[in-house]
Each structure stands twice: as C-alpha cells, then as structure tokens.
Amino acid sequence: MTATATPMKRPAKPAIKLTKLLINNEWVDPADGKSFETYNPATGEVIAKVAEAGAKDVDRAVKAARKALETGPWSRIDAADRGKLMFKLADLIEKNKEELAALESLNCGKTITDARGDLDGVLNTLRYYAGWADKIEGKTVPVRGSFLSYTLRQPVGVVGQIIPWNFPLLMLAWKWGPALAAGCTIVMKPAEQTPLSALRVGELAIEAGFPPGVINLINGFGETTGDAIVVHPDIDKVAFTGHVDTAKIIQKRAADTLKRMTFELGGKSPNVIFADADMEQAVNGAFHAIYFHCGQCCTAGSRLFVEEKIHKEFVDRLAAKAKGRKLGDPLDPSTEQGPQVSNEQMDKILKYCDIGQKEGAKLLLGGKRHGSNGYFVEPTVFDNVKDEMTIAKDEIFGPVVSVLPFKSMEEVIDRANRTNYGLAAAIFTKNIDKAHTYAKAVKAGTVWVNCYHIVDTTTPFGGFKMSGQGRENGEDALEHYTETKTVTIKLG
Ligand code: NAI
Numbered sequence: 001m002t003a004t005a006t007p008m009k010r011p012a013k014p015a016i017k018l019t020k021l022l023i024n025n026e027w028v029d030p031a032d033g034k035s036f037e038t039y040n041p042a043t044g045e046v047i048a049k050v051a052e053a054g055a056k057d058v059d060r061a062v063k064a065a066r067k068a069l070e071t072g073p074w075s076r077i078d079a080a081d082r083g084k085l086m087f088k089l090a091d092l093i094e095k096n097k098e099e100l101a102a103l104e105s106l107n108c109g110k111t112i113t114d115a116r117g118d119l120d121g122v123l124n125t126l127r128y129y130a131g132w133a134d135k136i137e138g139k140t141v142p143v144r145g146s147f148l149s150y151t152l153r154q155p156v157g158v159v160g161q162i163i164p165w166n167f168p169l170l171m172l173a174w175k176w177g178p179a180l181a182a183g184c185t186i187v188m189k190p191a192e193q194t195p196l197s198a199l200r201v202g203e204l205a206i207e208a209g210f211p212p213g214v215i216n217l218i219n220g221f222g223e224t225t226g227d228a229i230v231v232h233p234d235i236d237k238v239a240f241t242g243h244v245d246t247a248k249i250i251q252k253r254a255a256d257t258l259k260r261m262t263f264e265l266g267g268k269s270p271n272v273i274f275a276d277a278d279m280e281q282a283v284n285g286a287f288h289a290i291y292f293h294c295g296q297c298c299t300a301g302s303r304l305f306v307e308e309k310i311h312k313e314f315v316d317r318l319a320a321k322a323k324g325r326k327l328g329d330p331l332d333p334s335t336e337q338g339p340q341v342s343n344e345q346m347d348k349i350l351k352y353c354d355i356g357q358k359e360g361a362k363l364l365l366g367g368k369r370h371g372s373n374g375y376f377v378e379p380t381v382f383d384n385v386k387d388e389m390t391i392a393k394d395e396i397f398g399p400v401v402s403v404l405p406f407k408s409m410e411e412v413i414d415r416a417n418r419t420n421y422g423l424a425a426a427i428f429t430k431n432i433d434k435a436h437t438y439a440k441a442v443k444a445g446t447v448w449v450n451c452y453h454i455v456d457t458t459t460p461f462g463g464f465k466m467s468g469q470g471r472e473n474g475e476d477a478l479e480h481y482t483e484t485k486t487v488t489i490k491l492g
C-alpha cells in the first residue's frame with residue numbers, strides 16, 4: 001500500500017480491449033446481453049462499456065470452477081507446478097507493468113506513482129504465495145491407541161471473491177495469491193467502478209497457462225452479481241473487502257449455505273502523536289496516514305490524536321503541508337492527489353464536511369470540491385473535533401482528518417478504542433514504554449510505530465471487532481483457503 005515507485009515519465013494511454021466476462025478461459029457475453037459504463041474519475045468521461053453478469057453467468061462461472069477443481073487438469077497438478085504458474089503470471093504482469101499501472105490510474109483515479117507502487121505490491125504478493133504452493137503441509141498426530149493419524153490440508157473449494165475499487169489489482173492479488181497457492185478455483189467480481197485492470201490480468205493468466213475454469217472474472221454490481229455469488233450453493237467460501245454494512249448483508253445472505261467467510265472491512269483508525277515524537281517525522285506520518293490515495297484506504301489515519309502540548313504547532317504544520325498538495329491529472333507523474341473514485345464518493349465526503357461544520361468542528365482547511373471537472377476533493381483538516389461528532393465516528397473514505405487533542409496515555413487509549421472498528425492504529429513517540437504500552441492496549445489488527453500504511457504481503461492483515469473476520473497476507477491467509485482433514489488408520 002505504499003508508493004515505492006520512483007517518479008517516471010507519463011505513461012502511454014492504455015488501450016481498452018477487454019470488456020467481456022472471463023469464464024472457463026473464454027471471453028463471453030452475458031446471457032441477457034447487459035452492460036454498464038465505466039468512467040475516468042478525473043474527467044467524468046465514459047471510457048468503456050463492460051459486460052454485466054447476471055445470476056445465469058455466475059452459475060456458468062461456478063460450474064467451470066467446480067469442474068476445474070474436481071476433474072480438470074488443476075485437480076491433478078503438482079503443488080510445485082501451481083507455484084510455477086503463479087510465478088509465470090507475476091513475470092507477465094511485470095512485463096506489462098506500465099500498461100497495467102496506466103489502466104489502473106485511468107479507471108480508478110489513483111496517481112500513476114501510487115499505481116506503480118500497487119503493481120510492486122501485486123508482484124510481491126503473487127510471488128510470496130507462489131512460494132507457498134508446495135509448503136502447505138499437514139501433521140502426523142500422536143493419537144491414543146493402535147492407530148496412525150495424520151492431517152491433510154486441502155483446498156476449501158470454489159471461492160467467490162468480491163473486491164472494492166480503491167486498490168483494484170492489489171486486492172485481486174491478495175485474494176488470488178492464497179487461493180491459488182492452496183489449490184482453490186476462483187469466481188471473482190471486481191468492483192463495478194474499476195473493472196478494467198482485472199480483465200487485462202485475466203488475459204495474462206490465460207497466457208501464463210492457468211487451465212480453464214481456475215480463474216473466472218464476472219463484472220457487475222453488488223446487489224445483483226455480488227449477491228448471486230453470495231447465495232450460490234456451490235461456492236464454498238466468500239472473501240469480501242468493502243463496507244461493514246455490505247458485510248452484514250452478505251453474512252445474512254450466506255447463512256443458508258453456511259459458507260466460509262472472510263471479511264476485510266473499514267476503519268476509523270487512531271493515529272496518536274505524543275509531544276516527544278520527532279515533529280517532522282510525525283507531521284509527515286500523519287499527512288501520509290490520511291492523504292495517501294485521497295483517504296480511500298481502509299487503514300486511513302482519520303482520527304488524529306495530538307498531545308495538547310504540541311497541538312497548535314502540529315496542526316499548523318499539517319495544514320500548511322496539506323495546502324501545498326498538488327491535485328490534478330493522475331497520469332501526470334508530478335501529481336500528488338487524484339480524484340475520488342466516483343461522483344457518489346465525492347458527494348459522500350462533501351456531505352461529511354458539511355456535517356462536521358454543523359456539529360461545531362473547526363474547519364481549518366479544505367472542505368470543498370476542487371475544480372468543476374472530475375471528482376476532486378480538497379485536502380481537509382478539521383480541528384478541535386469531539387469524540388461524539390459524526391466525523392469522528394463514521395468512515396469518511398476521503399481526504400478528511402479529524403484532529404482530537406489529548407492529555408494522557410490512559411485517556412488516549414480509552415478514546416482510541418471507543419469505536420466498533422479495529423483495523424489499524426499508529427503511535428508517534430520516541431519513548432519505548434509508550435510505544436509498547438499503546439501497541440499492546442489498542443484494539444487493532446495492525447499497529448504502526450513511527451510509520452504509517454506499511455503493509456507487506458508477509459505479515460497478517462485484518463481487523464479486530466467490526467473491521468473484519470480472518471486475516472489476509474502472510475501464512476495466516478492460507479488457513480482461510482484450506483480445510484483440514486484428519487485421516488486415521490487402524491494399525492496391526
Ligand atoms: P461496497 O462494500 O458496497 O462495495 C465493495 C464490493 O462489494 C463491490 O465489489 C460491490 O459491488 C460489492 N457489493 C456491494 N453490495 C453487495 C452485496 N449486497 N452483495 C455482494 N456484493 C456486494 O462499498 P462501496 O459502495 O463501493 O463504497 C461505500 C463505502 O464503503 C466507502 O465509502 C468506504 O467507506 C467503504 N469501503 C471500504 C473499503 C475497504 O477497503 N475496506 C473499500 C471500498 C469501500
């Protein structure tokens with residue numbers, strides 16, 4: 001999730017050739033011929049019409065995935081060869097990295113620098129899990145009596161994967177990586193806002209040699225296409241990233257088929273700045289925490305707790321830095337902030353800016369749309385926010401930070417934990433006792449000390465409380481893509 005790529009030249013405009021559904025390694029039209037438009041959020045222009053899958057198409061994809069899992073070449077492939085295919089896919093993505101980054105930037109609005117950084121994350125993820133493919137092992141168990149017992153780790157089955165628009169390709173890689181390593185087959189629905197980059201990677205998966213039915217891509221909307229995945233009786237597991245309210249709907253809709261579920265949901269992550277922190281590092285950290293990818297990150301540091309002693313100086317420096325942020329065309333390598341992903345998201349954020357002012361928070365900077373073309377929102381700072389204000393409680397998913405002054409460690413831990421969310425948290429301090437005390441006490445799946453948004457494919461990632469269920473990344477993710485089978489043999 002960090003932008004590691006160095007600024008380079010503007011990429012060539014990517015061609016958009018793929019707009020159909022990918023089922024059984026074929027590009028097909030949906031059964032009822034429906035389609036929907038996808039946009040460039042920097043201009044609001046339609047850039048392509050994409051096939052929209054209905055329940056019949058989902059069923060067709062599930063059948064292909066089931067066949068691949070049970071009787072196709074994938075069901076007999078050596079684990080090491082699954083890994084080889086994944087390495088090959090990563091190599092092809094690397095070869096086409098510039099084109100994919102440009103497509104991602106065009107459709108999602110993220111800056112080309114961030115898109116290149118995401119692609120590095122995609123490669124790391126696929127290669128990390130490719131290495132796991134032949135290392136998913138069972139155990140022999142010292143069972144009582146004259147028996148031999150051992151366990152097999154087998155693929156959980158056909159998995160439905162529903163992903164959002166903020167990191168389209170990175171979320172794809174986080175979900176494909178452990179699923180493919182474990183030997184599952186995939187029916188994936190990319191977000192309706194950002195369908196294009198996944199289709200191009202689907203084409204590369206065919207080129208890499210994945211057998212028919214292993215990877216299926218079906219575009220469409222959540223309430224229809226997504227729901228058809230969730231209720232399908234022949235899908236064994238659903239992995240979802242998105243809004244907490246969507247997860248609640250999905251959990252209810254999946255109840256009748258008792259599918260396995262993993263959820264990676266949102267947050268209202270507390271970022272705590274103590275007076276003893278390195279001021280420059282903390283200002284930069286707080287800035288990156290909220291403004292990276294326009295605040296459209298599940299881990300965004302949107303509750304900024306600042307120790308009272310340094311409150312004024314800190315907020316002034318943060319606002320000055322935010323004021324200098326360069327907004328504009330995301331494909332221009334010098335641009336620092338692109339548009340929000342959609343008109344809907346922009347309107348939602350601006351509504352929260354109004355609510356913040358009405359409830360009495362002090363608007364220090366921003367709070368408005370930037371320009372009249374595309375879906376840009378000014379970097380926004382609200383000061384003197386109170387815990388019970390709406391902007392301190394709801395996930396805004398935009399470049400809007402709430403500054404909350406505090407006095408003591410005890411107080412800030414209590415306030416940081418007073419939320420239903422628990423995805424990430426951070427602390428900036430030079431004091432080792434404070435760092436460890438906070439890291440232990442704060443209820444979050446990830447804690448950063450003197451840094452922010454450091455997410456690596458090797459470390460488990462997920463939420464406490466209503467920020468999720470299960471973990472992605474690292475070895476932990478494999479747990480959620482395998483079933484453990486105990487085999488017991490009578491001896492003698
Ligand atoms: P969403 O949760 O509705 O959409 C995420 C994915 O779920 C999309 O692929 C969508 O088509 C699908 N989906 C939606 N309803 C569904 C249903 N009933 N059954 C199955 N699939 C369904 O999120 P949305 O509407 O795009 O954004 C709304 C808010 O959600 C954002 O403002 C943000 O607060 C949060 N969000 C959080 C993300 C995260 O990374 N945790 C990512 C995207 C959004």
Ligand code: MG
Nearest residue numbers: 222242243246
């Ligand atoms: Mg939604």
